[in-house]
Amino acid sequence: EPEVTQTPSHQVTQMGQEVILRCVPISNHLYFYWYRQILGQKVEFLVSFYNNEISEKSEIFDDQFSVERPDGSNFTLKIRSTKLEDSAMYFCASSWGTRQETQYFGPGTRLLVL
Amino acid sequence: KNEVEQSPQNLTAQEGEFITINCSYSVGISALHWLQQHPGGGIVSLFMLSSGKKKHGRLIATINIQEKHSSLHITASHPRDSAVYICAVNYGGSQGNLIFGKGTKLSVKP
Numbered sequence: 001e002p003e004v005t006q007t008p009s010h011q012v013t014q015m016g017q018e019v020i021l022r023c024v025p026i027s028n029h030l031y032f033y034w035y036r037q038i039l040g041q042k043v044e045f046l047v048s049f050y051n052n053e054i055s056e057k058s059e060i061f062d063d064q065f066s067v068e069r070p071d072g073s074n075f076t077l078k079i080r081s082t083k084l085e086d087s088a089m090y091f092c093a094s095s096w097g098t099r100q101e102t103q104y105f106g107p108g109t110r111l112l113v114l
Numbered sequence: 115k116n117e118v119e120q121s122p123q124n125l126t127a128q129e130g131e132f133i134t135i136n137c138s139y140s141v142g143i144s145a146l147h148w149l150q151q152h153p154g155g156g157i158v159s160l161f162m163l164s165s166g167k168k169k170h171g172r173l174i175a176t177i178n179i180q181e182k183h184s185s186l187h188i189t190a191s192h193p194r195d196s197a198v199y200i201c202a203v204n205y206g207g208s209q210g211n212l213i214f215g216k217g218t219k220l221s222v223k224p
Binding site for chain 2: 031033035037041042043044045048055056058089091095097100101102103104105107108110
């Protein structure tokens with residue numbers, strides 16, 4: 001069964017460093033999402049992406065964040081200058097459509113900023 | 115503000131018990147999702163509902179659009195059902211992004 005994959009599974013970085021989190025969505029899906037979950041808190045929406053551009057983003061997704069689909073398969077989230085409060089689990093998801101479609105989640109990348 | 119509220123926050127049950135988890139939301143939605151988060155963190159989609167009722171194995175999900183309320187039921191619960199169950203919604207004006215509840219942590223004892 002097709003699945004969303006994410007790499008790395010864990011990343012430790014120093015405050016101020018750039019990190020790139022990678023996702024490979026399910027191949028025929030058209031919509032891509034990043035969510036994050038700070039330890040002990042609920043999952044929060046960061047950004048959605050369709051047709052090679054951002055379709056929606058939350059207040060969390062400020063200028064430090066960017067997303068890209070550099071080729072036909074990868075979908076990346078870049079954090080330019082990490083802060084301690086960026087420590088979280090980051091989930092990528094993909095779906096075929098938008099409002100009434102199941103989203104398929106990747107296993108997550110656990111990011112720790114020291 | 116668009117909110118998703120779940121109850122209870124924590125639930126402990128004996129194996130075999132019938133379990134109900136509730137979700138309420140504040141404004142009109144296009145769809146409601148029930149998700150399962152395993153102890154390792156992975157999230158799996160269980161149901162996507164826009165009306166009525168869906169059943170998959172021992173899991174049943176219902177939604178009442180007028181009352182802005184949904185329930186997830188687990189029949190004949192088993193220790194392997196132990197997980198966090200999360201309700202999430204697509205609000206009508208969104209482009210598909212999900213707004214999540216805080217989750218219900220279920221522990222089923224043998």
